[in-house]
Amino acid sequence: METIQLMEKLSNAFGVAGFEHEVRTEIEKLVKPLSDETRVDALGNLIATRKGKDGFTLMLDAHMDEVGLIVSYVEERGFLRFATLGGWDARVLPAQVVQVQTRSGKKSTGVIGCLPPHVLKPEDREKPFKIEDLFIDIGAESIEEATGMGVRIGDPAVPFYPFTQLTENLIGGKAFDDRAGCAVMIRVLEALKNAKLDLTLVCNFAVAEEIGARGARTAAYQVKPDLALALEGTIGADVPGVAPSRQPTGLGKGPAITIVDNSLVASRRVVEALEKLAEKTKMAYQYKLPIYGGTDAGGIHTTGAGVESGVLSVPCRYIHSQFSLMRLDDFEQTAKLATEFAQNSRAMLG
Numbered sequence: 589m590e591t592i593q594l595m596e597k598l599s600n601a602f603g604v605a606g607f608e609h610e611v612r613t614e615i616e617k618l619v620k621p622l623s624d625e626t627r628v629d630a631l632g633n634l635i636a637t638r639k640g641k642d643g644f645t646l647m648l649d650a651h652m653d654e655v656g657l658i659v660s661y662v663e664e665r666g667f668l669r670f671a672t673l674g675g676w677d678a679r680v681l682p683a684q685v686v687q688v689q690t691r692s693g694k695k696s697t698g699v700i701g702c703l704p705p706h707v708l709k710p711e712d713r714e715k716p717f718k719i720e721d722l723f724i725d726i727g728a729e730s731i732e733e734a735t736g737m738g739v740r741i742g743d744p745a746v747p748f749y750p751f752t753q754l755t756e757n758l759i760g761g762k763a764f765d766d767r768a769g770c771a772v773m774i775r776v777l778e779a780l781k782n783a784k785l786d787l788t789l790v791c792n793f794a795v796a797e798e799i800g801a802r803g804a805r806t807a808a809y810q811v812k813p814d815l816a817l818a819l820e821g822t823i824g825a826d827v828p829g830v831a832p833s834r835q836p837t838g839l840g841k842g843p844a845i846t847i848v849d850n851s852l853v854a855s856r857r858v859v860e861a862l863e864k865l866a867e868k869t870k871m872a873y874q875y876k877l878p879i880y881g882g883t884d885a886g887g888i889h890t891t892g893a894g895v896e897s898g899v900l901s902v903p904c905r906y907i908h909s910q911f912s913l914m915r916l917d918d919f920e921q922t923a924k925l926a927t928e929f930a931q932n933s934r935a936m937l938g
C-alpha cells in the first residue's frame with residue numbers, strides 16, 4: 589500500500605486513548621499477513637511477532653491511541669459537556685467539528701459551540717475559553733433526543749478532519765501522533781517480510797500512550813525485550829514565531845533521534861547505532877531537541893529489570909491539534925532507518 593493510502597486509513601480511523609478498537613482492527617488486517625503471530629492482550633495492545641533464530645528480542649513500539657474528548661454530561665437541552673483524554677490546549681478546541689462515537693460504534697457529528705463575538709461582552713472577547721465552559725452541539729434538543737441518537741456519558745470523541753494531501757510531498761490529517769509511528773512500524777514489517785531475521789522482532793501497537801504510556805509498559809512486561817525503539821510522530825515547530833532554539837524538530841530534515849525527553853534518557857548505544865546507520869545510508873537526520881515531550885519508551889525502559897531504549901520520530905507540525913502536517917520524504921527516510929535498525933541492531937548492540 590502506498591504511504592498516502594496507508595496514512596489516510598490510519599489517520600481517519602477512530603482511536604481515543606482507551607477506545608482503540610477501530611484503529612486496531614484496521615492495523616490488525618494489515619500486519620497479520622506480515623507476522624508469524626499477532627495477538628491482542630488484556631489492555632488492548634496489538635502485539636505482532638516475527639520469530640527469529642534465538643533469544644534476542646527487539647521491541648518496536650508505536651501507539652495507536654490519539655488525544656480525544658469524552659462526554660462527561662448531557663445538558664437538559666441536549667448539549668454535551670466533555671472532558672479531555674490526553675493533552676489538549678483549550679485554545680484550539682472552540683468551533684471545531686468533532687465526531688462522537690456511540691457504544692454501537694455509530695458516529696454523531698457535532699460542533700464545539702462557540703459564541704459569536706456579537707453576543708460576547710467586550711471584556712470577554714479577549715479571554716480564552718475554558719474547557720468547562722465549552723460544549724458539543726450534536727443537534728439534539730433534549731436529553732431524550734441525545735439518548736435516542738445513542739449518545740451517552742462516557743462516549744469518546746475525536747476531531748472530524750478527514751485526511752488530505754496538500755502538495756506532492758505534504759499530507760495533513762488528525763492523529764499523526766502516532767499513526768505516523770504505526771505506519772513506520774508497518775513499513776518495517778513489510779520490508780522484512782521475506783528476510784531471515786537474526787533476532788525476534790516484536791512490534792507493539794500500543795494503547796493509551798496519551799494518558800501515561802500505559803499500554804507500552806504492560807506490553808514490555810510480557811515481551812521482555814533486550815532492546816526497544818519507540819517510533820513517534822513528534823513535535824515539528826519550524827514555524828514563524830518560534831526561535832530555532834525552541835523548535836524540537838523541523839520538517840524536511842529527516843528522522844529525529846531522541847537524546848533525552850521528559851520520560852527517557854535514551855541509551856547512548858542506541859543513539860550511536862542510529863547515527864551510524866543513517867550515515868551509512870547517507871541519510872539526513874536531526875536530533876530532537878531536549879527535553880520536550882515524552883513517549884512510550886519512557887514506560888518501556890523502566891519495566892522489569894529495565895530495557896535499553898531509544899526513540900526515532902517523524903517530525904509532524906501541529907500535533908495534539910485537529911490537523912497535523914507531515915512530509916512524505918521525512919516519513920520514508922524514518923521508515924528506512926527503522927528497518928536498518930531492526931536488521932542491524934543485534935549485530936551492533938546484541
Ligand SMILES: [Zn+2]
Nearest residue numbers: 765766820821
Ligand atoms: Zn505520541
